[in-house]
Amino acid sequence: MRTLLEQDLLRRRGSVRVEEWVNSFDYHDEAPPGQGLGITIEQGPVADEDRPSAHLTLVVDTSGSMDIRERLGLVKSSLALLADTLDDDDTLFIVTYGDEAEPLLEPTAVSETDTILDAIDELRPGGSTNLEAGLRTGYAQATDAFRPDAISTVILASDGVANVGVTGPGRLAGQIAEAGDDGIHLVTMGFGMGNYNDDLMEQLADQGNGFYAYVDTFAEAERLFVEDLTSTLTVVAADARVQVGFDEQQVESYRLLGYENRAIDDDDFTDMEVDAGEVGAGHTVTALYEAELAEGIDEDEPIGEVDLRWISVDDDAQDQATAGIVLADAGADTEALALASVVAEAAQRAER
Numbered sequence: 001m002r003t004l005l006e007q008d009l010l011r012r013r014g015s016v017r018v019e020e021w022v023n024s025f026d027y028h029d030e031a032p033p034g035q036g037l038g039i040t041i042e043q044g045p046v047a048d049e050d051r052p053s054a055h056l057t058l059v060v061d062t063s064g065s066m067d068i069r070e071r072l073g074l075v076k077s078s079l080a081l082l083a084d085t086l087d088d089d090d091t092l093f094i095v096t097y098g099d100e101a102e103p104l105l106e107p108t109a110v111s112e113t114d115t116i117l118d119a120i121d122e123l124r125p126g127g128s129t130n131l132e133a134g135l136r137t138g139y140a141q142a143t144d145a146f147r148p149d150a151i152s153t154v155i156l157a158s159d160g161v162a163n164v165g166v167t168g169p170g171r172l173a174g175q176i177a178e179a180g181d182d183g184i185h186l187v188t189m190g191f192g193m194g195n196y197n198d199d200l201m202e203q204l205a206d207q208g209n210g211f212y213a214y215v216d217t218f219a220e221a222e223r224l225f226v227e228d229l230t231s232t233l234t235v236v237a238a239d240a241r242v243q244v245g246f247d248e249q250q251v252e253s254y255r256l257l258g259y260e261n262r263a264i265d266d267d268d269f270t271d272m273e274v275d276a277g278e279v280g281a282g283h284t285v286t287a288l289y290e291a292e293l294a295e296g297i298d299e300d301e302p303i304g305e306v307d308l309r310w311i312s313v314d315d316d317a318q319d320q321a322t323a324g325i326v327l328a329d330a331g332a333d334t335e336a337l338a339l340a341s342v343v344a345e346a347a348q349r350a351e352r
Helices: 002-006 018-022 064-085 113-121 131-144 169-181 198-207 218-227 229-233 335-351
Strands: 054-061 091-097 101-109 151-158 184-190 211-214 235-246 251-256 277-280 289-293 302-312 318-326
Touching (some): 054 101, 054 131, 064 151, 091 113, 101 113, 101 131, 131 169, 131 184, 151 198, 169 198, 235 251
Parallel strands (some): 151 184
Antiparallel strands (some): 235 277, 302 318
């Protein structure tokens, strides 16, 4: 959104996902008492100093397209920030890919800062883009080094352009979904504009039980790797899903804003074997509904219910929280609701 606005390209078809615009803002919701997730906000108990050690596999796109507008330069700056932010007992492994994939840095403790920074500095662009080979090599190493008591994450830094091997999100996503179920999560980090493949990067992260971020400036890299590191790496709720049901006698019609490619079938909502979303520590997820109410309704009666379900990563127990939607509880619009509504309206207008 930032880059498109600056380049006056906001109306590029397919560039807007309403829910991502809405969730890019902080609404300062209150945390839920005594549980991993809540209806207003989900929040995890893990602090930076208390999180498990992390084994991160960096899969870096060094193809020729990464030479456009210093994309690789921003990747190198971002990875340097990451290395400086991690704990000494964390480890990094770097895989690069162009025509083929090859290890650049064997698993190295973050305490060996100079070795890691020297490897990052060696990154050079060139060749075609064999994204499949990069991910296969990265996941093979992450699987070999997997420890159930540590955070295991593959971080893909790329412009999402794949022109060698498997190139579509469907087949690539299928290859990483099983690893995500086994506890190896994928974080995709997008760089670049123009030929940047936003859809591929988002769908890979969705299927890999991870997160997707877009880095367009050094300031955004600082926010992601320095301020939000723990919430990016630490999952506190697995297969989280939310369902909102409205009373047909009270609500004539309604619609959800955004989330078109994140929906699961209503019949699958209670089946926790069906893959859903992973939620990181301190993450908030906001969804907006627009509802047309029936005439003469009782504002003290619930017009619907929110049902939130997830699997705790601590003990694999299934947890649930519910809350009724009562108009009398709403009161005047809050600043958070006003902000979210304005952002959603802007995103919808940009879609047209």
